[in-house]
Amino acid sequence: MAVAKLTKKDLDDLAARLQSERAELLEQLSTIEDQAFAATQSDMSGDVGVDDESADAGTATFEREKELSIEQNVRDLIQKIDRALQRIDAGTYGICQRCGNPIEKARLKALPYVDLCIKDAQASSRR
Numbered sequence: 001m002a003v004a005k006l007t008k009k010d011l012d013d014l015a016a017r018l019q020s021e022r023a024e025l026l027e028q029l030s031t032i033e034d035q036a037f038a039a040t041q042s043d044m045s046g047d048v049g050v051d052d053e054s055a056d057a058g059t060a061t062f063e064r065e066k067e068l069s070i071e072q073n074v075r076d077l078i079q080k081i082d083r084a085l086q087r088i089d090a091g092t093y094g095i096c097q098r099c100g101n102p103i104e105k106a107r108l109k110a111l112p113y114v115d116l117c118i119k120d121a122q123a124s125s126r127r
């Protein structure tokens, strides 16, 4: 497959997309944290009947675990975006971290934060 070299404009576009995606994710993160805080507050209010308490606690724990896993995903994504932005600054953006070949341009446009070429991404997801 012929790999088109990324132009300055491509890099500017991708950096802008990464920045705006990062801002959105940070907003999501603060929403998740607000909700987690609200849940903690209502747990401490203590006006729950004894019979309801165990059921509510179970649901709350489940909800919190779900939130934590979403939060973890969001944090992972922010880290990937940060690293992609650092690579743009360093001039190493678009290079596969495993084989050192250029990452397919179409792939970068679809997922600007990826750091593996299609071949290596498929190889690592199979593992």
Ligand SMILES: [Zn+2]
Pocket: 096, 097, 098, 099, 100, 101, 116, 117, 118, 119, 120
């Ligand atoms: Zn590769």
